[in-house]
Amino acid sequence: MLKRVTHQSSTMPAKDGNGIDEYILLGAIVDGDIQAFEAFYKLYYPRLFRFILRTTRQPEVVEELIQETLLLIWQQPQRFNFDSKISTWVFGIAYRKALKSMSKSAKRADDLDLDELSETIDDPLADLAQNVENQNWLNAALAQLSADQRAVIELTFFHGLAYQEIAQIVDCPENTVKTRMFHARKKLQAFAAALEQKS
Amino acid sequence: MSTITVSNVHQEIQHLLPWYINQTLEFQQQQQVEQHLKHCLVCRRDWLELQKLAEKIVAPSDLDSAADVSFAQLRLQLPEPRTRQSVVRIKLAGR
Numbered sequence: 529m530l531k532r533v534t535h536q537s538s539t540m541p542a543k544d545g546n547g548i549d550e551y552i553l554l555g556a557i558v559d560g561d562i563q564a565f566e567a568f569y570k571l572y573y574p575r576l577f578r579f580i581l582r583t584t585r586q587p588e589v590v591e592e593l594i595q596e597t598l599l600l601i602w603q604q605p606q607r608f609n610f611d612s613k614i615s616t617w618v619f620g621i622a623y624r625k626a627l628k629s630m631s632k633s634a635k636r637a638d639d640l641d642l643d644e645l646s647e648t649i650d651d652p653l654a655d656l657a658q659n660v661e662n663q664n665w666l667n668a669a670l671a672q673l674s675a676d677q678r679a680v681i682e683l684t685f686f687h688g689l690a691y692q693e694i695a696q697i698v699d700c701p702e703n704t705v706k707t708r709m710f711h712a713r714k715k716l717q718a719f720a721a722a723l724e725q726k727s
Numbered sequence: 728m729s730t731i732t733v734s735n736v737h738q739e740i741q742h743l744l745p746w747y748i749n750q751t752l753e754f755q756q757q758q759q760v761e762q763h764l765k766h767c768l769v770c771r772r773d774w775l776e777l778q779k780l781a782e783k784i785v786a787p788s789d790l791d792s793a794a795d796v797s798f799a800q801l802r803l804q805l806p807e808p809r810t811r812q813s814v815v816r817i818k819l820a821g822r
Contacts (some may be wrong), residue, residue: 681784
C-alpha cells in the first residue's frame with residue numbers, strides 16, 4: 529500500500545519532492561508491504577549511492593552496501609526507535625556499513641606488495657595532476673580527505689543536513705563534526721594551492 | 728565566567744560557515760554569522776570559497792533507472808511478502 533501525501537503537516541516532516549511520506553512507507557514495510565519497500569528503496573537508492581560512493585570512493589562496493597542497508601530496513605523495520613528522523617537512521621546504517629567495508633579493504637591492502645604500492649604513491653601530485661587533466665578535480669580533491677571528512681562534506685552540501693543531524697548519523701559529538709569539516713576545508717585549500725604551484 | 732574573545736568568535740563562525748551556506752543554522756546562529764561576515768574579510772573569503780565547493784558537490788545525477796535494476800535484483804533474493812504486525816506499526820499509525 530503506497531500512499532502519497534499532498535497536504536502539509538508539521539508532524540510529518542519526512543517527505544521527498546514528490547510528497548512521499550517516509551513514515552507511511554515505513555509503517556507499510558512493517559506490515560510486510562513489498563510495494564512500499566520498493567518505493568522506499570527507490571527513494572533512498574540515489575541518496576545512498578552518492579553518499580556511499582563519496583565516503584568510500586570504492587565504486588565496486590556501492591551496490592552491495594546499498595542493498596545490505598535497505599535489506600536491513602526490510603527485515604528489521606522495528607529497529608527504528610523514533611529518536612531521530614528516518615533518513616538519519618538510514619544514513620547511520622549506511623555509514624557504519626561503509627566504514628566496515630573500508631576497514632576490510634584496508635586489511636586486504638596490507639597484503640599487497642609494498643614495492644609495487646610505493647610506485648603508485650611516490651608522487652601523489654603526479655596522480656593529482658593526471659586527475660585534473662581528466663577534469664576530475666573534485667574527486668582528486670576529495671581523495672585527500674579521510675572517509676569521515678568526506679562523509680561530513682557530502683552530508684552537509686549535497687544532502688543539506690544540519691551539523692546536529694550529521695552528528696547523529698556518524699555517531700560523534702557535534703563539535704567533532706564541525707572540526708572534521710574545518711580540517712577537511714583546510715586540506716582542500718592546501719590541495720588547491722599545491723595544484724596552482726604545480727601548474 | 729568565560730571570556731568571549733574576538734578570536735573565539737571568529738573561530739566559532741569559521742566552524743559554522745558550512746551550515747550557514749546550507750541554511751540549517753538556528754536563527755540566532757545565522758544572525759551571528761551574518762553580523763560577523765560584515766566586517767571579517769577572512770570569513771567572507773572562506774564563505775565564497777565554500778559556496779564554490781558546495782556547487783561542485785551538488786552535481787546533477789540521474790540514478791533512477793539504476794534504482795529500478797538494483798531493486799529487481801534484490802527482489803529475487805526476498806521471500807514472498809507476508810503480513811506482519813508489530814508495536815512499531817501501531818506507533819507509526821499513531822503519528
